[in-house]
Amino acid sequence: MDATINAFVGLHIIGIAALLGGFLTQTKAMASDEARMTPAMLHGALTMLVTGLTLVGLDQADDRDVNNVKIGIKLAVLTAVLILVYVKRDEARAGKAAFGAVGLLTMTNIFIAVMWT
Template identity: 40%
Template sequence: MELLKNIILAVHIIGVASLLGGALVQMPGARRGESRIIPAIRHGAWTMLATGVLLVGLQYPLGNEVNNVKITAKLAVLLAIIVVMLLNRRRETLARWVIPTLAGLTVANVVMATAWTAYR
């Protein structure tokens, strides 16, 4: 079960890399108003959501405690990413704020995952 969790965690990190990498690739175009939602952004966001749900679900059979406040905050940030992505996915060019917002929210999610410690 621990091996399965680690494999899912690896895929989750690949999703983060895809989302953030896709946003960073589009960043120069965002300044010129020529950016768009590319497949790397879409697939990364959906991968993060699916694997994140699986990771939380696997914590219970493994006997680990789950910090529900942290998970809820991370889910809220990811849902904001998905909403921004979905609202702008079909546009040929995006408003200048879309790509930096996606990148910033992704970084915020990573910071929450790594720096947030449980205070009980």
């Protein structure tokens, strides 16, 4: 079971990298209001959702303690990111507020995962 959980943790990190990497590559364009939501950002967020839910299920199946409050908050933050990225995915410009919110919420989710024990 540990190998499966570790594989899904790796996939979860790849999803985070795709979402945050897509954001960081567009930060220069954000200054000139030219930033847009890239397909990598959407796919990264979806990967995070699927692998995160799978990890919770695997942890519960392995009788590990799951902090449901933490998972609920992370899910709410990721849902907000997904909605923003999905709604703005086809627009030529995402807008500074929406694009900045995606970056801020993504980093918030990372810090919740790392610092909330």
